[in-house]
Amino acid sequence: MHGLMMNTPLLTTSLLQFSAKYHADTEVVTVSPKGQITRCTYSNLYKRCKRLAVTLLNLGVKPGDRVGTLAWNSDQHMELYYAIAGIGAVCHTINPRLGDHEIIFILNHAEDKLLFFDSVFENLLGRIRPKLNSIDHIICLKENKYLLSESSEVSVESENVVGPEGSSFSWPDIDENMAASLCYTSGTTGNPKGVLYSHRSIVLHAMCSCLSSSLSFSTDDVILPAVPMFHVNAWGVPYAAPIAGAKLVMPGPNLDGESLFRSMETEGVTIALGVPTVWLSLLEFLELSGKKLSSLKRVIIGGAAVSESMIDEFELKHGINVQHAWGMTETSPIGVVNTLKPKFKNLSRKEQMPVKIKQGRAVYGVEMRIVDDNNQDVDRDGVASGRLLVKGPWIISQYYKTEKTALRADGWFDTGDIATLDPDGYMLITDRAKDIIKSGGEWISSIGLENACTDHPSIKQVAAIGVPHEKWQERPILICIPQTNELPSISEIRTFLDSRVPKMWLPNAIFWVNELPLGPTGKVQKNKLRKSYEDCLLG
Structure with a gap:
């Protein structure tokens, strides 16, 4: 017997539509490469997304087409996230920090039809344009306009292609299992591999991020993702923040300590997310300048292990809580978040530290196992180590354009990490298998x-x-x-x-x-x- 509930598809556009209706005045703030600040609300962002969607359709984008973005964190990049996926196409975010040959490989492998780029990448586009095989249009993001280049040469001197149409536009009906976003792995052991996220996986991941046992985003928060939007969708923040009703601060490319401090203080940032190297820069600036952060309450650190000394510096010197997390491109990325169980909260800092330095516990939706070389589960004693396996609705099953499954024969994904698991469910990465x-x-x-x-x-x-x-x-x-x-x-x-x-x-x-x-x-x-x-x- 089936249940008698509505079968409403989980689509990415529903996230922004919700925020436009119930958090209409909440801001998305963008800091440009030159430090200029622009503001828009979720309500305005949603309207702009619909106008952009009309433009994409007029440019011939069809369901399943890949549309590339070569851009920093901004409200315009966020518009592209939603408008591209909303019409059934795939938003393909590209890392500009890669070498030219890697970017060319990724664009040609994905067969992107359109490419949107920040004006600061004009020289980069000029170098790679002759080697791109599938691009029909290149469009520059500049001063909140979309400037079309029809020639083989990259030029940003053209008219804004996004017009006023869109107020009456309705999003098409889409299967929630259709692809919405495409990210490529860093490719340290070969060519980068594409990871294709569905509408359903993105929405479930966003909902999970707001749980108190996960990233715990709320309406009271001002969130600054210091992780780029081309890196696993900025850890899903542009999808999760809207449904939490949280204000977003997009820092652009300037992630040095002074720039981050200025953005945090100006906008009252309460939560920031990034890799340890970013926080080293911020802590160094605070140490040299003697300045204090007045609003920041929590930093979420992933991408690499956080040290005890970094935790101590944030928490003891600045009163900022450090939260460890773990994930990867193939896990969308949230898999494990470190939230202290009640029994640990009243312990001394010294007693808490062995727990705090661990990556954390699996969030709801993610299953986790650690197995030895004989594929047997290791003891949950915090000592025995083995290969970390995961499964769940936002975990990869197959890489883009490959016929082979990415999973083991038993249906689990092997992360390539070596880890331990303690009796309370806290996982600790001891190494990458290749780095042991x-x-x-x-x-x-x-x-x-x-x-x-x-x-x-x-x-x-x-x-x-x-x-x-x-x-x-x-x-x-x-x-x-x-x-x-x-x-x-x-x-x-x-x-x-x-x-x-x-x-x-x-x-x-x-x-x-x-x-x-x-x-x-x-x-x-x-x-x-x-x-x-x-x-x-x-x-």
Whole structure:
């Protein structure tokens, strides 16, 4: 027997339509690359989306067509999110931090029909335009206008293609399982792979984000996503904030500490999301300037492990709560969020810290397992480690344009992460499978070694990698950015770490550098470091 409830499709346009009706005056604030501020309301944004949808149809966009965006966080980029998907097409966000050849590959692989770009990328478009195979129109986002370039050369000197039509426009009927958004993985081990999100998966993910056991967005919040809209849809914030009725602050490309501080103070930001490298920059600015954040209550950190020292600096110096989270492009991305269970809330900070540094517990909708090499579930003791598997309604099943499933034979997705799970359900990433250091039959966690190093006063940032060793197969080395002018020797570092990590983990060498190679999402590119230092312990 079936239930007798309405079968209303879960469509992305319903998210913005809801906010336009019930949170009409709530603002979306955009900071331009030059620092200029523009404001619009959810009500106005929704009207503009409908006008843009009419324009897309007039330009020949059909259901299933891919429409590319090469843009920073802004209200215009948010319009594109909703207008493109709303007519049944697919919004394909492209990372401008990638190399030209990768961007060309992604655009041609996706077969984008239209490409929207921020005016700051005019030179980039000029370089890659001759090598794009499927683009019919290139449209520039400039000063809240959409400027069409019909020639093979990229030009932004044209008329606004979005007219006043749209007030009477009605969104077409769409199956909730139709594709709405396309993001490509960073491609560290080959060409980037496309992850295709459906309307249903995006809406469910947005609803989950608002749960108190998840990101806990509410009408009282002012949210600043310091994670770009081309990185897993800015972690879903442009979809979740509207239904929460939260004010949005789009910071554009300027994610240095001073720019973030200015945006946060001007707009009264209460929640900010980003990777650790962004927060290092903010904390450094606060330290040097002596300034304090007056409104920020919580930072949500993902993309890489957060250190105890960063948690301490935010919470003890600035009174800002740190919330750890985990996800990936293939998980939309929210899979795990660290919210303290009631039994931990009255503990001392020292007693809470072993829990707070973990990625957290699975949110509703995501199932999680950790298995050993024999595909058996490991003990939930917080010690036994294995491969992290997930499944759920916003988890990938297949990569775009591949015939092969992305899942194991048992229907679970293998994340490629090595993790532990404790009796309370808190998951801790101990490493990426490819970054585990295998030495003399033992596994050394590069993340665990890095976290132990962050307490050293001379180390600002560190990457631990395994390099070939004649006797031990691999041994760990450290590549560090210094915090001070004093550069400790390897023996001094080993002495410092001696009581903090197992003896087998003590590094064989340390190298001091001015910067670490970062990928387009802000993560350290350890594959490049391994290549650069592969012979350092041989001969």
